[in-house]
Amino acid sequence: MTIKALFSTPSAEPYFKDIELPPPKDHEVTVQLLAVGYNHLAKSRAKGAHYTASKDETIVGIDGVGKVKGTGELVYFVSMEGTYAQELNVPKAAVYPLPANSSEEDVDRVIALANSAFASANAFSNRIGSLPENASVAVLGATGTSGRLAIQVAKNMFGAKTVIGIGRSQTKLDQLKKDEPLLDDVISLEESDEAIISGGKLSDIDVVFDLVWGNSASRVLNAAIKSKKVPHKRLVWVQTGQIGGEKADISPMALRSTNLVIVGSGFGPQPFSEIVKLIKVLVEKLADGTIGKGVPYKPLPFGTADERWNDELGDERVFFKF
Incomplete structure (x- = not known):
């Protein structure tokens, strides 16, 4: 299947290109993206400036929300392999279900604010x-x-x-x-x-x-x-x-x-199993409004991500929405 994704290298500004998405492996699910986060971590990794960044061409982004193909389950996920794509194969261990009654506003709050x-x-x-x-x-x-x-x-x-x-x-x-x-x-x-x-x-x-x-x-x-x-x-x-x-x-x-x-504090000092447990709780708190209440954010079209990539992260957090 051909999908559009946003790529970067440390020496180039992010750019869109089409790639072939293979079928998911046994430990993966395919997620159809609804929105992706725009934050300091994603920007730093795209420039190759973060300690988790790749020096090779890679899809930009660190997190996203979407629906699992085949089940329609609404999920938040984290991926060091990038998230700015129409669809992605994501390890099941990195997928966090959102409450079934989550509204569009709840989903937007999660992706806008989760990384922060x-x-x-x-x-x-x-x-x-x-x-x-x-x-x-x-x-x-x-x-x-x-x-x-x-x-x-x-x-x-x-x-x-x-x-x-x-x-x-x-x-x-x-x-x-x-x-x-x-x-x-x-x-x-x-x-x-x-x-x-x-x-x-x-x-x-x-x-x-x-x-x-x-x-x-x-x-x-x-x-x-x-x-x-x-x-x-x-x-x-x-x-x-x-x-x-x-x-x-x-x-x-x-x-x-x-x-x-x-x-x-970052990704390095504790085992990934502790991060998994924390993200699950945090996603629930964001979805129900315990965390994030009153914090401003707004969506931008995903197709403008390459043009808007160098926008400053101001007091109103933005995210890219499909």
């Missing part, structure tokens, strides 16, 4: 361990889609009591406070380090979920350590994004003077 929500859900599930009772969480990079979803994940999936959003723009943080009822407080990096420390909002933080890295991470980490009421109280810093830069300065004194744990 996975970032924080994976961190809290597999990298932090159990949150302490009445846990206080800070989200660095809170004004973006992944940051807002992290607020909801921290409270609605993992029971955090307090969530503080940290960002560079006071204007965007003020808007976030209006839009996201689960957010308790904010810290603007427009403030000086001294003002952040004296404000005391980081003095009792248990977890910092970092979507930014770079200089912003250095500033917040320094402020969190200097603000701590109890030096031996455990502070877990979970790093999962680097839009602020690839390097952050960390004082060796910070590692010796407090109970600080720094970990990364």
Whole structure:
């Protein structure tokens, strides 16, 4: 069967071409695509810049929603082999059924937000361990889609009591406070380090979920350590994004003077079996609106994916729909 798919190489912009799709193998099902996700991970892999990326020609994309041919079952799936195609053969182990009563709006929410929500859900599930009772969480990079979803994940999936959003723009943080009822407080990096420390909002933080890295991470980490009421109280810093830069300065004194744990969160640190279990739960939470409520997104036509590939990922997340 001939299908149209969007391909990329590290040295070329994504391009459409027709390929022959073979019959599925015994461990696979054929999924007829309804929509595919557009996110930082998909873009980074297409450029060959992500640690999971191929250096050869490959179909772009990391996730999709569609219907299983032969049964009509509505599913979400993840594939390191790419997802931007009219139909694909997908391993059964990578397919996650959506609730049978899912509406088109529910399906759109899942594909628009699943990858962004996975970032924080994976961190809290597999990298932090159990949150302490009445846990206080800070989200660095809170004004973006992944940051807002992290607020909801921290409270609605993992029971955090307090969530503080940290960002560079006071204007965007003020808007976030209006839009996201689960957010308790904010810290603007427009403030000086001294003002952040004296404000005391980081003095009792248990977890910092970092979507930014770079200089912003250095500033917040320094402020969190200097603000701590109890030096031996455990502070877990979970790093999962680097839009602020690839390097952050960390004082060796910070590692010796407090109970600080720094970990990364992604596909590498835990077995795939743990990721499978988490995605199943996350898809259900997105489909029923427990996660994703109020987070803006919109569809674009799949046929424009090559032209729109370099669009910025703004405050309104987009996805490509067939």
